[in-house]
Amino acid sequence: xxxxxxxxxxxxxxxxxxxxxxxxxxxxxxxxxxxxxxxxxxxxxxxxxxxxxxxxxxxxxxxxxxxxxxxxxxxxxxxxxxxxxxxxxxxxxxxxxxxxxxxxxxxxxxxxxxxxxxxxxxxxxxxxxxxxxxxxxxxxxxxxxxxxxxxxxxxxxxxxxxxxxxxxxxxxxxxxxxxxxxxxxxxxxxxxxxxxxxxxxxxxxxxxxxxxxxxxxxxxxxxxxxxxxxxxxxxxxxxxxxxxxxxxxxxxxxxxxxxxxxxxxxxxxxxxxxxxxxxxxxxxxxxxxxxxxxxxxxxxxxxxxxxxxxxxxxxxxxxxxxxxxxxxxxxxxxxxxxxxxxxxxxxxxxxxxxxxxxxxxxxxxxxxxxxxxxxxxxxxxxxxxxxxxxxxxxxxxxxxxxxxxxxxxxxxxxxxxxxxxxxxxxxxxxxxxxxxxxx
Numbered sequence: 038x039x040x041x042x043x044x045x046x047x048x049x050x051x052x053x054x055x056x057x058x059x060x061x062x063x064x065x066x067x068x069x070x071x072x073x074x075x076x077x078x079x080x081x082x083x084x085x086x087x088x089x090x091x092x093x094x095x096x097x098x099x100x101x102x103x104x105x106x107x108x109x110x111x112x113x114x115x116x117x118x119x120x121x122x123x124x125x126x127x128x129x130x131x132x133x134x135x136x137x138x139x140x141x142x143x144x145x146x147x148x149x150x151x152x153x154x155x156x157x158x159x160x161x162x163x164x165x166x167x168x169x170x171x172x173x174x175x176x177x178x179x180x181x182x183x184x185x186x187x188x189x190x191x192x193x194x195x196x197x198x199x200x201x202x203x204x205x206x207x208x209x210x211x212x213x214x215x216x217x218x219x220x221x222x223x224x225x226x227x228x229x230x231x232x233x234x235x236x237x238x239x240x241x242x243x244x245x246x247x248x249x250x251x252x253x254x255x256x257x258x259x260x261x262x263x264x265x266x267x268x269x270x271x272x273x274x275x276x277x278x279x280x281x282x283x284x285x286x287x288x289x290x291x292x293x294x295x296x297x298x299x300x301x302x303x304x305x306x307x308x309x310x311x312x313x314x315x316x317x318x319x320x321x322x323x324x325x326x327x328x329x330x331x332x333x334x335x336x337x338x339x340x341x342x343x344x345x346x347x348x349x350x351x352x353x354x355x356x357x358x359x360x361x362x363x364x365x366x367x368x369x370x371x372x373x374x375x376x377x378x379x380x381x382x383x384x385x386x387x388x389x390x391x392x393x394x395x396x397x398x399x400x401x402x403x404x405x406x407x408x409x410x411x412x413x414x415x416x417x418x419x420x421x422x423x424x425x426x427x428x429x430x431x432x433x434x435x436x437x438x439x440x441x442x443x444x445x446x447x448x449x450x451x452x453x454x455x456x457x458x459x460x461x462x463x464x465x466x467x468x469x470x471x472x473x474x475x476x
Contacts, residue, residue, distance in 0.1 A: 064117070064118075067118055068084060068087065068088060071084055071118060079122045080121055080122040083109045083121045083122045083123065084118075084121065086106050086109045086110060087109070087110065087113050087121075105123075108123045108213065108216075109121065109122075109123055112213075112217065120217075120243075120247075187212040187213065187216060188212070190216055191212060191216055191219070194219050194225060201225075203229060204225065204228065204229055204232070207229065207232040207233065207237040208232065208239040209237065211239060214239040214240065215228075217243055218232075218239055218242060218243055218246070221243065221246045221247065222246060222252040222256075224252070228242075231255070234259060234262050234267075234269060234272060235269050235272055236269030236270070236273070238269070238273055241276055241277075242255075244276070244280065245258075245276040245279075248276075248279070248285055249285060249287045250285070250287065254287035255287070257287045257288065258287050258291055258294075261290075261291040261294045261295060262294060264298070265294050265295065265298035267294065268306060271306035271307060271310060274310055275294075275306075275310060278310065278313065278314060282317055284472055284474065286474075289471050290472060292468060292471045293313075293468040293469070293471055293472040294468075295468070296464045296465065296467050296468030296471070297309045297464070297465050299464050300462040300463070300464035300468075301464070302462060303462075304461075304462065304465060309465055309468075312459070312461055312465065312469060313469050313472060315368050315393055316368060316469055317473055319368045319393050320368055320369060320371060320373075321369060321370070322373070322374055323370055324360050324363055324372070325372070325377070326361075326364050326380075326381060327357075327377075328356075328357070328360050328364075329355065329356030329360040329361075330355060330356045330357060331355050331356075331357045331358075331447075332355065333355060333356050334353055334354065334355060335354050335356050335358065335401065339354040339355075339359070339401050339404075339405075340353040340354065341405050341408045341409060343408070343414065345414075345417065345418055345421065346418060346421075347421050347422075350448055351448060352408050352443055352448050352449065352450055353448060353449055353450070354401060354404055354449070354450050355449055358449055358450055358453075359397060359400065361451075362400055362404075362453050362454060363397065363400070365381060365384070365388065366388070366389060366390050366454040366455070366458075367390060367391050367395060368390055368392075368459075369393070371388070373466065373469070373475050374470075374476065375476065378470065378475065382463055382466045382467055382470065383463065385463065386462065386463050387462055387463065388460070388466060389454055389456055389457070389460050389461075390458055390459045390460075391458055392458065392459060400453075403437070403439065404439075404441075404450055404453050406434045406435070407432045407434050407439050408441070408443070408450060410432045410434065412432060413428070413432050413441055416428045416429065416430045417445070421445060425445070426444065426445050426446045427443070427444055427445065428442070428443045428445060429441065429442040429443075429452065431456060437455035437456075437457060438455065438456045438457045439453060439454065439455055439456065440452060440453070440455075441453055
């Protein structure tokens with residue numbers, strides 16, 4: 038982006054001309070696609086602004102104010118076409134200003150205007166000189182005219198100088214971004230509290246407000262965020278994940294926040310978001326709960342022969358058993374959809390899952406080693422001697438502490454999962470189900 042400045046002799050204002058915006062090939066294609074569709078006259082004109090700037094033409098051809106052109110191009114450069122159309126600034130009567138200059142030629146203050154604004158607070162009445170040092174323009178020094186117009190627009194939304202100072206500090210002086218936020222959300226108090234929750238990340242708040250459908254929807258989310266005391270980095274990440282995956286239902290985000298906060302034990306927000314991301318990326322629910330045969334081995338070698346005091350036994354792992362381990366204890370196959378999913382989540386206060394990428398063959402290898410473990414053999418021998426139908430113990434294999442259960446009536450390994458792997462509380466799983474949109 039190239040910016041040049043000139044002084045308007047008719048108004049004594051320093052005016053910034055944005056003379057070039059360089060579009061990528063993808064942006065040029067998107068521009069043509071948007072213009073060929075059904076768009077409002079306002080959006081069509083602003084798309085034309087971007088195109089003219091891309092062609093090194095001045096925006097006078099469109100017969101619009103330079104302030105509107107600057108807002109449009111700045112919004113496009115910040116966020117792309119989704120930021121358009123921007124709202125024009127409040128109607129402002131630009132007035133002459135007299136400048137005192139330092140030896141270096143930079144403006145040091147603004148003197149009282151020669152005119153008044155109707156039905157609104159004048160910037161000078163709440164000490165704009167105190168706010169002026171807070172303003173910045175990412176592409177370079179902000180001109181007097183740009184700063185004056187921005188202050189007038191911002192101060193038309195509040196007459197509270199202290200609040201405006203706090204807001205400008207929160208957005209690190211980015212007055213254009215602040216103006217965009219105030220137009221989107223409407224309430225200066227809400228904008229201030231929302232920015233505080235996000236650590237001042239105005240860009241994330243603008244995108245989230247648009248994505249979730251406006252001020253009313255973002256208020257729901259931010260009210261919940263306040264209640265659950267989520268940290269700014271995690272809230273930023275939640276918004277990023279939601280936007281990347283199209284999770285645009287504010288009520289679902291609120292329910293996710295509420296359920297994670299209410300979980301026992303309550304995980305860190307980082308863990309909850311990691312698990313959400315893993316389920317979204319890897320979970321396919323390719324197996325149904327209860328699927329597979331109880332009489333067919335999972336593989337031709339998924340059995341273990343035991344030499345016991347009461348006679349030999351062959352302990353098998355059937356198709357049904359392996360599917361049972363996977364649908365309840367792997368990210369890839371964990372079932373959470375529908376009534377079976379609700380029951381799967383509800384069956385235990387905490388579900389322990391193998392890490393992503395744990396294959397069925399790895400599970401079978403660990404299972405056979407667990408059956409042959411001397412501690413487990415002793416449990417099986419004791420259960421048989423005492424006439425008990427089920428032998429269970431916790432066995433360490435491959436770095437995991439496995440809960441191992443053998444049904445001696447049918448000679449099958451019917452229970453097998455890692456108790457010390459990724460442990461996710463029931464309420465967190467319910468929250469993940471909601472935000473993923475699994476019904």
